[in-house]
Amino acid sequence: MQIIFKVLRQQQNSAPNSKEYLLDTQPSSTILDCLNHIKWNIDGTLAFRKNCRNTICGSCAMKINGRSTLACKENVGSELAKLGHNFSTKNVEDKIPEITIAPLGNLPVIKDLVVDMRSFWDNLEKIVPYVNTTSENLPDREFLQTPQERSKLDQVSNCIMCGACYSECNAVEVNPDFAGPHALAKGYRNFADPRDDEHQKRLEEYNTGTKGIWGCTRCHYCNSICPMGVAPMDQITKIKREILAAKTKNESRPIRHRRVLTELVKTGGWIDERQFGLQLTSNYFRDIRGLLSIAPLGLRMIAKGKFPFSFEPSEGVEQVRALMNAAQEQKDQD
Template sequence: MEVLFKVIRQQKNSSPVVQTYLLQVEPGNTILDCLNRIKWEQDGTLAFRKNCRNTICGSCAMRINGRSALACKENVGSEIARLQQLALLKNSANNIPEITIAPLGNMPVIKDLVVDMSNFWNNLEAIAPYVSSAARQVPEREFLQTPQQRSRLDQTGNCIMCGACFSECNAFEVNPDFVGPHALAKAYRMVEDSRDSETETRLEKYNEGTKGVWGCTRCLYCNSVCPMDVAPLDQITKIKQEILDRKQKSDSRSIRHRKVLIELVKEGGWIDERQFGLQVVGNYFKDLRGLLGIVPLGLRMVARGKFPLSFEPSEGAGQVRSLIEAVQKEEVGIRD
């Protein structure tokens, strides 16, 4: 079958251009196979990263038809089928299917599909991704773990640092201080590691403003593109829970936001917006600056009839409450 590959090419500090390459391919050919053929047979100047070709090293991550993925994992047939299912398949003038290849996002382009991953690695370094045993007595041979303790590290240990999640991270795009889903997924590995002696210090660091876990917008893109099922958002959520277990509502707005939301839903089945703003932003009338900050919004809502003057609990409030309490009890049991 013939496929038209549209490659987004770019030199450093220059505008991107689209270059097309027509290939005769088999459905089972990977995107990396096709890029290799373009480079070997049509254009030796095309630049991209590759190494293992077996979804182990993460080198060949790039955007394939708008989503970050490994070029060695995705093949032509499955990619065309995915686009057809989503009704996104584009054809050229000769009715030839098109596949668009672009560099990863959130990282400056060096050349073509090669990006500068300095921020990616610097943000990983910022969370201190190494087990610390400084506060523990060094054993005669090694720090031992039970099979159960080790199994808790399996999912995060699968991360190959390909950069796909970082490429799709909306939070980093609007907030460069956010360390990124890859770093926080690795951070949870340190928190969960029974050999580490810096858990409390780590949690305080991951709790800082919007640099750490509270900077995540929970868009789920990181989970959807991760080729190794690390589920970075799930790991971020686990860190949040560890922090929430140690903090009070008065400690920060981020903590109040989570705790108040759960309390209001337990109480009424859904959120009472009147109480939510006052308790979270206004800190129960203790934060005058916060209260004054939401007054303009409140007045606009009242003027447009969008401010609820009363609150009616959900008919299923009792069922919602029992579900939340059951989940909370289960979480306590898992942690214990």
């Protein structure tokens, strides 16, 4: 079957342009097979990364039809099926199907599909991506784990550092200080390892502003596109639970945000906006600077008739409260 591959090509610090390549291929051919064919038989100047060809190394991560994934993992048939192409019917009037290929996002392009991964690795290094221990004076034995302890790390240990989650991360796009889903998922892997001696230190670092876990916007993109099923956002959520269990709501604004939101929903079924702004930003009048920061907004809302002077609980608030309490009880049992 004939396929048009539209590859986004560019040199460093230059505008991209799309180039089309017509291939005769099979539905079972991987995208990497097709790129190799282009490189070897049509255009030797095309640049892309590859290595293992078996979804192990993560080198061939790129955007295929707008989705960050591995070129060695996806095949022509699955990609065309996503676009609604029906292989069982043939029509001479049908257009030749197209597959678009582009470099990863949130990373500067070096050439064509090759991106500069330095920020990706720098952010990983910030979370100290290895087990730290002060017990290094024990040369007569290994640092062992039980099978049960290891099983807790199986999912996150599948990460191959391909960069797909980093490419799709909305938080990375708008906040250069955010460590990224890959780094925080790896952070949980070390944080949850009982052999690590810096448990509390890691909690404090991951709890710092929006460069840590509170920078995550919970968009779920990293979970949906991870080719190895690591679910980075789920690992970030696990760290949040540890921090929320260890801290009070007065500790920081991100912690207050989570706790105040929960308390207001439990009380009224939906959020009392007057209380939310007051409790979150000024911490019940304890933070005068925070209170003053929202005063101009409050005055503008009053002037435009947008400030709610009263609050009516939603219908079914008792059921909402019962569900939240039941969820908390189940979490405590787990």
